Amino acid sequence: VKKTLLFLLIFLPILYFLTFSLSRSPRDLPSALIGKEAPLFELTTLDGSSYSLEKARGRPVIVNFWATWCDPCIYEHEVLRAASTQYKDMEIDIVAILYEDTPEKAQAFIRKHGRAAPILLDTDLQTAIDYGVSGIPETFFINTEGVVSYKHTGVLTPEIMDEQIALLIKK
């Protein structure tokens, strides 16, 4: 009995570690940027103008990474579109950064699904790297002080959107 107990005491923690730690997806890990200043970026929009995060200081900013080839992004697009309309009168910036995709495909996507937010082009993926993006969709909520308050991995729901915007406005 003692030997079995000893065996279980050693074997079970190893099994637990192998099952739950090594199999964890990096996307489940919390972002290293939470509570830290959001990396600044200045990117060209799909319509040729420019968007600077630094110039948005003082306003909450929602930064969404997406692509036309990402199926969940189609559902999320509707959530972003609804939020853009709902919070139109509030000083909130919602921007969608195109990830590993082409402007032409983004244009076609907008023609089909409508425009949710200004689309920013991150051609060298530098902004994606700066935000530690490990897949899409990923959404970062940045408060008025320019600090990342929350990162959502996967499809945004209207509930999460409302909850996080309420927190951003409160601050």
Next chain:
Amino acid sequence: MSNLIRHREERSDPHKVGRLLRYTRNDILIIVGAILVIALQGVSFASELTQAQIERAEEIGSQLRCPVCRGIPINESPAELAVQMMKVVKEQIQTGKSDEEIYDYFEKRYGEWALLKPKTKGLNLSLWILPFAFLLLGAIFIILNFRGRK
């Protein structure tokens, strides 16, 4: 009709044909030159790195986890994100950053998860110590069992 005849005559004039060929040769030279300039611009970044720097970039890249792959380093991944990350590594080497600074750069963005070799500090120490501790315990366990049987 006469225009057509003149045109045929011009085309058959050997001097004119030679001039035409000369222009064509010049044009080809210009085009080849332009292609070379564009191609050289494309590889200028890579050629600025010395062999030692390229090897250092590969070594650093082999210690950074590709965020969109399963357990492979960025220097082995064909994923666009990994390729861009390797480019960042090379750029940072060029700007004189140390290995530690480059690892820190990625750790700040992706967290410690990005490092394939965890740092030997804090809780991570257990990752380095525990395997040896288990090995030692196993050896003691086997020796004690062996002695007990004797």
